[in-house]
Amino acid sequence: MSIWPPKKDMLKRPAYRSLAQCIVAAIEAGEIRPGARLPTHRALAYQLGLSVQTVSRAYEDLSRLGVISGEVGRGSFVKAGRPDGRVPWHRLAGGEEVIDCSLMVPVTGAIHSERMSAALVDLSTDLPEPAILSFRPRATLEGHCELARGWLSTCGVDVDRNCILPTNGNTAAMTIALMTAALPGDLIVSEATGHHTLKSLANALGMRLSGLAIDAEGIIPEAFESACRSETVKVLFVLPSGLSPTAAMMSTERRQALADIARRHRVWIVENDAWGPIQPDRPPPFAAIAPERTFYFTGLTKCLLPGLRIAWLVSPEMMVSAARTRHLVTNWMATPLIAEIASRWLENGTAEELLSWQREQLERRNRIAAQMLGGLRYNATAYGLHVWLPLPEPWREDAFVTHARNDGVAVAAGSNFAISESYEPAIRICLGAGTEQDLEQGLAVIARLVRSTPEPALLAI
Incomplete structure (x- = not known):
């Protein structure tokens, strides 16, 4: 049964969203090919007995999702291939009461605006030149790394400051960790229900990704062991402290079991601890259990303030140089001005x-x-x-x-x-x-x- 073009009685309320879903379904079914030109807003509205505004809104949603593109004077066209990964959140249009x-x-309130305003006032009268003029990552951020050590210790990570790499948020840290630990074609394993960008990131880096069976604590050790025996696993990616979609909190015993398997099979561990010390009294991180093979990252975006995009990647000592090199060629350095604000907050107790x-x-x-x-x-x-x-x-x-x-x-x-x-x-x-x-x-x-x-x-x- 053909699903394109749709019949009016196929559309549910709200009609614009149902129409957008019909177009996506037709694309996935191959009834609308990549590069095809869609009917004009007016023509499709007339054909379906809808308002032009309804069709326009459907096209706008598809354009925001990267399914179609509009070209002035030519019309709307289906993009080649599917968007690179789905996002779990909704793109809310302005004015929607949702x-x-x-x-x-994180939760935000007046306290965040007040503290950031105060920080900016302080910077206006006491702005270090390296924060706006320096191109030297290590020299500029050396003091910041020393302060970050204290924050990392609250996360259970005791590390030399030379192993700390400041990045522009957790996503950048995650990317650098995977680029350092694995090569294109290598296999990464993670929770069967895991980080929503990992699939797209692994694909973009040319790496393979496989999901492992989970229970209430996260990855089941036997599933990890079986994967390692079946083929060479290069990286175990974990969200052990309540960050996974299923909110699994991994026990110390489970972490130790997975770390032991990683040691036996020479697997690197990438530990996502983006929320940092929000969860009190949690088990020690993998970075404390197996520091010689764990890439650990955490930041301030999720636990303090969304706009404070600073994170830290802690690498195994033997991989620090490689991680710095990959960060240099992809990001060069964390934004010094943001790092300066974070440093002041770490030092004066605001954090x-x-x-x-x-x-x-x-x-x-x-x-x-x-x-x-x-x-x-x-x-x-x-x-x-x-x-x-x-x-x-x-x-x-x-x-x-x-x-x-x-x-x-x-x-x-x-x-x-x-x-x-x-x-x-x-x-x-x-x-x-x-x-x-x-x-x-x-x-x-x-x-x-x-x-x-x-x-x-x-x-x-």
């Missing part, structure tokens, strides 16, 4: 103040989640930034996400985090955005939907 639980951000504030906010929000989702099966940690909620039958992820959005709440589908083909349908609910009242309202909508039994017609989306 409670956004899809994007993982610790904002960390304590963040913990308090997240503890309250997790209590709200526990109350609103009571009786439902979900995974979370006491200070985590998100909740992982498996979906009961007969709900499908895409239908649930769409219905939640129609009810004013944006959540992320679990399929965005799938590294292996086998995974349990679920949604990720982020707790950081908006007010506590917004969060409570959004969780009430989610809980109502999960507890409901949808009509078959509601699942046909």
Whole structure:
């Protein structure tokens, strides 16, 4: 049965989103080929009995998603190939009244604007020249690395400052770690439900990626051992401290077991600890258990302030030079001005103040989640930034996400985090955005939907 062009009765409300989904489905089915020119807004509106504005909005959404491109005077064309990876969050248009639980951000408040304003005022009267004039990474950031040692120690990592590489956020640190630990064609293994950008990053770097079976603590050691015996594994990528989509907190025993396997098979470990010390009283990191083979990174973006894009990559001593070289050829250096602000906050106690504030906010929000989702099966940690909620039958992820959005709440589908083909349908609910009242309202909508039994017609989306 042909799905393109669609019939008007195939479109659900809201019509613009349903039309966009029909176009994507037609592209994936091969009924619309890459490079094909789509009908004009007016022609398709007339054909389907829709308003021109509805078609325009559908095309705009597809353009933002990278599915089509518009050329003035020529029309709209399907891009060659699919976009490189799906994103778990929704691209919210200005003016949309949606409670956004899809994007993982820390809680923010007036305190952040006040502290940043004060830092900028201080910089205006006491600006070190290297922060704006230097092209020498190591000389410029040497003092910053010494201060970063103190922050890393709160994460359980005791390391010489020469092993610390400042980067422009966790994504840059993650990229450099993989580029240093593996080569194109090498195999990386990670959680079956893992980091949402890892799949695209591995593909861009020409590396292979395989998902390993997980349980409530994360990667199952037997699955890692089996993978290592089947073929050469170069990197184990882990999110062991509640950061994984499933919010798994790995025990010390599990970390030790995985580290022992990595040693036996000479596998490098890349440890993503982007939230840093938000989670108190957690087990020691892999960087403390197996420092000779662990690339560890953490930063301030997720635990203090989204705009403070600074992170630190800690490399095994024998790989420090290689990591610095790869950082030089891809980023040159972390932005000195941001590093200067971070240094001052690490030194004067502002970082610790904002960390304590963040913990308090997240503890309250997790209590709200526990109350609103009571009786439902979900995974979370006491200070985590998100909740992982498996979906009961007969709900499908895409239908649930769409219905939640129609009810004013944006959540992320679990399929965005799938590294292996086998995974349990679920949604990720982020707790950081908006007010506590917004969060409570959004969780009430989610809980109502999960507890409901949808009509078959509601699942046909």
